[in-house]
Amino acid sequence: KPTVGGRLHGKMELRPWESCAAFISRRLGRPVKFTLTREEEFAAGRRRHPMRIHSKVGFRKDGMILGKEFIVHLDGGAYNSMGPTACFLCGNFGAMLYNYPNYRYYGAHVYTNKPPAGAMRGFGAPQALFVAETQMNMAAEKLGIDPIDIRYMNAMVSGDEIPGVATISSCGFKESLLKVAEMTDWKKKRENMKPGSGIGIGCYSFISGGVFNWFNTRYNFTRAEVRAFEDGTVHLMTMASDIGQGCDMVLRQILAEELGLQVSDIRLTAADTAVTPQADLGTWGSRVTLMAGNAIRKAAQEIKEELFKMVSLKFDLNVIHDLRCGNGNIYPANRPDRSVSFGDAVKMAQRANRGEPIIGYGSYTPRNKGLVTPAFSFGAQVAECEVDRETGAIEVKFMTTAHDCGTPINPMAVEGQLEGSVHMGLGYALSEQFIMKEGKTLTTTFLDYKIPCAEDMPPGVSVHVDTYEPDGPFGAKEAGEGLVSPTAPAIADAVYNATGFRCKNLPLTPQRVLEGMNKI
Structure with a gap:
């Protein structure tokens, strides 16, 4: 399929030039391409919602949370875009990570004379969690409790409930907190930082796809088709689209594991509306691994049922025998020496079915999973900074991350997501600023809108906290969007630790630091 490039929700909705391109192409019978200049993209494209957030949290003297009130006004710009969904999600993110016995949320999406805001990586989580995590750090100081300790005593665990929204299944949040504390020698460093240096913490939780039916689809949320061939290969067809996050490889890995084959044995056709199953809600909300992966496993299980019949018949197996796939073969679990190659089993099944192809179909739609998502990721991140x-000027010296994405199917891809998230969070925290005056965008180039470069990336280390997500394929859950949220609060806390200035408004520019220190 053609490479569509990265997105981070930039293609979440249909914009005017896209409709025009399709219309003109149909009228002319020729391909039509619209190319926006960088200035046009800044002026008319989508951006993260600016928010004004008022948060009030009540604590007991021992640090246990009693309740929270969370009031959010989202600046949506001149048009609706994805504003209502951002408003809904922001309230949910405000209630995540910690146990809030009482929680009240009010959110308002406000129209302003600005370019519209829409979906962007994290979609409400970076803003909500910056406030929540900063507030946890403030409460820890006021109560005389270590910031990690106050989080640990209030942290969600498996079985906890976000009131009226969802029940947490797998959860490695407490383990993540303990891990970053151990890896950074947290308490010793926190108490013995040299002047101008600081260490801070931020945490996150995120969804593994949404259970809400945004598009009122009549189809399953996702669907897969798998065809098996006598040469031992299979063909996977799915509408799940890889836009740079690496799902083409992950979905092939899931199928290869289920059928006991090599990834090289899997041929993939994705996002081709002419031949792939007509069901998938798109690449957003960190949903693809869990949802498309589950559909692929179900399709593979249909293939296995057909082939297991043939192997059972060939060896005249007792009905109690369990059959397995592995190393390109199918065999009884207790007699791996009596095996049939995958390709030969396909050949036998086709003969038994008078030449009919061996095809499996699988679909996945989350039901009875609350109001938001089937599964939640968790994690903690520590930033070490120096401030001139x-x-x-702020220099981030080191980032330490421990995160729970269930069972990582492709650890290298997870590492890539983590590093990309740190880069994005770094810009969000320190430099990226969308400046407007009287409805006109002033930051129209990358000279004005400053994105961190590769040389700005701090060194760091990360560790997976292994949990098993029962609703995920082979125990996996999201590792894409959630990790963008903890970086900004961790850096802001480190800057406070270094200077005594508590930032409540991003980005944390040198000017704001100096103003906060009463230097200007």
């Missing part, structure tokens, strides 16, 4: 007290 004369210029206000």
